[in-house]
Amino acid sequence: MMRHLIVGGGPAGQCALQTIRALDRDAEISLVCDEPAYARMVLPYYLEGKIEERAVLTADTDWYAEQRVATHFGSRVVAIDPGGGSVALDGGETLEFDRLLIATGSRAARPPIPGLAGDGVVNMWTLDDAKAFLEKPRGETVIVGAGFIAFTVLDAIVARSEKVSFVEIESQILPRMLDATAAAQMAAHLEARGIAIHTGTSVDAIEDDGGRRSLRLGNGERLLADAVVVAAGIQPNTELVAGSGITTGAGPGAGILVDDHLQTSAANVYAAGDVAEGFDLLTGEQRVHAIQPTAVDHGRVAGANMVGSDVTYAGSLTMNILAAQGLEACSFGDWAGDGREVHTALNAPNRIYRKYVFDGNKMVGGALVGPTLSVTGVNDVGMLKGLVQTGVPLGPWKAYLLENPLDLRRVYVASGAAKQLLASTLLTGSASAGGGFRFPALPPTRKRSKHHETLLEGKSAPA
Numbered sequence: 001m002m003r004h005l006i007v008g009g010g011p012a013g014q015c016a017l018q019t020i021r022a023l024d025r026d027a028e029i030s031l032v033c034d035e036p037a038y039a040r041m042v043l044p045y046y047l048e049g050k051i052e053e054r055a056v057l058t059a060d061t062d063w064y065a066e067q068r069v070a071t072h073f074g075s076r077v078v079a080i081d082p083g084g085g086s087v088a089l090d091g092g093e094t095l096e097f098d099r100l101l102i103a104t105g106s107r108a109a110r111p112p113i114p115g116l117a118g119d120g121v122v123n124m125w126t127l128d129d130a131k132a133f134l135e136k137p138r139g140e141t142v143i144v145g146a147g148f149i150a151f152t153v154l155d156a157i158v159a160r161s162e163k164v165s166f167v168e169i170e171s172q173i174l175p176r177m178l179d180a181t182a183a184a185q186m187a188a189h190l191e192a193r194g195i196a197i198h199t200g201t202s203v204d205a206i207e208d209d210g211g212r213r214s215l216r217l218g219n220g221e222r223l224l225a226d227a228v229v230v231a232a233g234i235q236p237n238t239e240l241v242a243g244s245g246i247t248t249g250a251g252p253g254a255g256i257l258v259d260d261h262l263q264t265s266a267a268n269v270y271a272a273g274d275v276a277e278g279f280d281l282l283t284g285e286q287r288v289h290a291i292q293p294t295a296v297d298h299g300r301v302a303g304a305n306m307v308g309s310d311v312t313y314a315g316s317l318t319m320n321i322l323a324a325q326g327l328e329a330c331s332f333g334d335w336a337g338d339g340r341e342v343h344t345a346l347n348a349p350n351r352i353y354r355k356y357v358f359d360g361n362k363m364v365g366g367a368l369v370g371p372t373l374s375v376t377g378v379n380d381v382g383m384l385k386g387l388v389q390t391g392v393p394l395g396p397w398k399a400y401l402l403e404n405p406l407d408l409r410r411v412y413v414a415s416g417a418a419k420q421l422l423a424s425t426l427l428t429g430s431a432s433a434g435g436g437f438r439f440p441a442l443p444p445t446r447k448r449s450k451h452h453e454t455l456l457e458g459k460s461a462p463a
């Protein structure tokens with residue numbers, strides 16, 4: 001009987017676990033995780049009070065028992081011996097494996113800013129970080145770093161702050177997700193709502209000022225805050241492979257190198273999710289993607305290969321999707337489009353922006369900005385993703401799209417993108433294989449959304 005050991009209970013580890021169990025009812029599965037198992041992307045809902053703490057967790061103990069998974073929560077793997085087929089835990093225990101999955105994710109990067117470790121400075125990466133933020137009194141909040149993660153928690157921070165400011169070292173907000181035009185739409189929208197944005201400047205020190213935080217900026221300004229949220233990038237948790245012979249990429253922020261089967265340089269060890277440097281779907285380059293869809297795909301492919309299936313992973317699509325303060329923004333693939341054929345459409349007063357990037361007749365990148373509650377916008381996010389992911393030739397529909405940049409729907413249907421996508425989303429059978437609702441003791445609860453009111457009760461969408 002094959003013994004599978006999974007390190008990390010985030011989305012990559014959970015998807016591998018479910019895939020292994022779905023494909024092999026007899027396998028032994030063990031899970032080691034230093035935190036409770038949950039998906040970090042639900043933390044914004046917890047921070048906003050939309051879900052309670054137990055709903056953050058991926059499953060209850062009964063579910064693990066039902067799936068016959070031996071859990072070691074609260075333990076860390078500190079060393080790996082691929083040749084001997086064992087790992088060492090921080091408590092001194094040794095666990096043996098035939099196949100190991102490293103799904104240890106990443107942590108918030110800590111830039112070398114004096115005062116960063118002091119009181120009143122938090123990350124927004126773990127459940128504990130979220131709890132720490134909720135315990136802080138209401139006041140002024142400064143967010144260091146205006147990237148994707150900061151925006152996922154922005155609504156929650158705004159709801160719990162008297163004033164919110166961003167400090168971003170790059171010349172625009174969301175520099176790794178949007179071009180300058182799209183970022184300017186988001187920035188103008190946020191500033192109209194009273195959020196201050198300081199771009200093109202660093203935070204050089206965080207000091208105490210009568211119990212409050214005083215941030216010294218590179219441009220000479222000072223900002224006072226009651227809470228400082230640091231969201232300045234991520235660092236993959238690769239420390240456990242030191243001395244194991246398992247190969248990692250080069251440079252700061254490098255992950256564990258994996259091949260197109262998610263296998264590391266050790267044949268019996270796989271890696272998945274934020275900790276892994278997998279292939280990019282469009283460029284073929286190896287890099288850490290650090291997004292949930294990549295963690296899910298990696299976990300499923302790794303799990304399938306660990307039980308002996310032969311599943312080749314085509315690669316992960318670069319994508320970011322966020323909604324904050326009533327605006328939605330997303331980008332896919334080569335959204336920057338440097339040196340490529342790029343078409344844009346802008347309605348600045350309504351904060352609507354479309355960007356399509358082409359390689360001949362194929363769309364290879366794109367970005368959208370628009371009001372969150374616009375149904376067209378919501379559907380367009382998925383359709384833009386599908387067109388970039390499949391790279392279907394658009395034929396005459398390319399010219400149609402350029403004349404009608406807000407009508408992705410016809411182009412998506414006519415190009416056959418959905419049909420192509422179906423094959424890859426059913427990689428190892430149904431997406432819910434081995435899953436389903438994992439809290440049998442919880443009754444269903446449902447609050448009507450504003451969207452519901454807009455659609456069914458005839459009330460106009462909020463500004």
Ligand SMILES: Cc1cc2nc3c(=O)[nH]c(=O)nc-3n(C[C@H](O)[C@H](O)[C@H](O)COP(=O)(O)OP(=O)(O)OC[C@H]3O[C@@H](n4cnc5c(N)ncnc54)[C@H](O)[C@@H]3O)c2cc1C
Binds near residue numbers: 009237274292321
């Ligand atoms: C607030 C927030 C919002 C986000 N929103 C989105 C979003 O909207 N869309 C999106 O695509 N992505 C989002 N992300 C990113 C997404 O959550 C990550 O890409 C995803 O969690 C990666 O999954 P993973 O399984 O690789 O790693 P993780 O989720 O980080 O899980 C790894 C687990 O392993 C544990 N671990 C680490 N080292 C060890 C060890 N040595 N021994 C034992 N256990 C260990 C970690 O503590 C952790 O519990 C968000 C992230 C945050 C913080």
